[in-house]
Amino acid sequence: MDHFSIQAARREKVFIKRLTAGLTYRTGTGRQNKIESHDAEAVYITTARSQRPIRIARDKLRAAIRHMYVRRTATRKEMERHHAYSSAMLGLVGVVLAGLTKIQRTVRGLLRITMIGTRYFFSGCERDPTALRIIKANGGKMLLMSYFHLRDDPGWLRRIEQVGFTAEERRCVLIDSGAYSLHRAKQDGKDVRPICVEDYADWIKQHRDHLYGWMSLDVIGDEAATRANYEYLCARGLRPIPVVSIHSGDEEFERYVQEDHDIIAIGGVALMLQRSQKRKATAMLRRIVARWPNQVWHLLGCAYIPLLREIGVTFSDSAAAVLAASNKRLITKAGQKTRRDMTKNELTASIVRELVKLEHYGLGRRPQYGQIALQI
Incomplete structure (x- = not known):
């Protein structure tokens, strides 16, 4: 099993x-x-x-x-x-x-x-078998992988199986379009192939039986283009998890909430955290979650544990387990600290274990089934 x-x-x-x-x-x-x-x-x-x-x-x-x-x-x-x-x-x-x-x-x-608690998707390991093995060995259950990297990699599914994900667990992969990676590559002056929504849809259709789900193809800074891509995927029978920027107005959030999605992803958080805007990001997310308390949320690119514990979203992801470890940084429940005495693999393992704990944060006491009267 x-x-x-x-x-x-x-x-x-x-x-x-x-x-x-x-x-x-x-x-x-x-x-x-x-x-x-x-x-x-x-x-x-x-x-x-x-x-x-x-x-x-x-x-x-x-x-x-x-x-x-x-x-x-x-x-x-x-x-x-x-x-x-x-x-x-x-x-x-x-x-x-x-x-x-x-x-x-x-x-x-x-x-x-x-479920109470935050399910964590580990990203940044599409081409790193060592990181995949460490994630699996230390309790990581789910992966977020980027179409930007997988579109030219026919061996990605086999690589997951080789590190220990069983046939039943292959639906552990949530696909991100890679729009942010494309945006960063262009900013760095790299000559990269653009992401075509038609190609993205074809790839998802080919692999959908192996996927946990897939994000919409967002266009950084262009809500109209992002919406057009979302509608195209829906028309292909591939209704995605919509991505809404944390900076979007209430009307944009309300539009997707009213469409009754299982999950809505919030983007733009990672950039705010990189700019040391933790308090502002927390306040904005607190307001969003309070405004739509019955919506299930996924935070894109967030490994700031104090924020995740306070806001209590159902899903989050980031490449922090790989990137922070590469920079000799250890992520703890209080934040980050430098640990030059630990190897990269030791740091990655420790970070994975800490982020996995979020799944159990906020759980109640053991129920007494013989006495319970539950409103469900």
């Missing part, structure tokens, strides 16, 4: 072991569900409308829990793939993961369950 399947099996086993008959919980619509009994094969639930218990197979329950550990967020509609009674399944998953999740409601009224 892969890492996420093991996590799901362990959590379900603990839940079943502590479960007592009669546990009740309420759905988001206020209806009460009751767990009547369970056996080696299934859990049996009654609802306010059911005339007899609904059978939820435990293997289906584990698959739904695994989905949460992998994706970190899901709506009731997404649970339909695991059980016809998606509301009952979503509620049961919420009970099993009590203390690990929060409940949100989308702009279209659907219930969304989202």
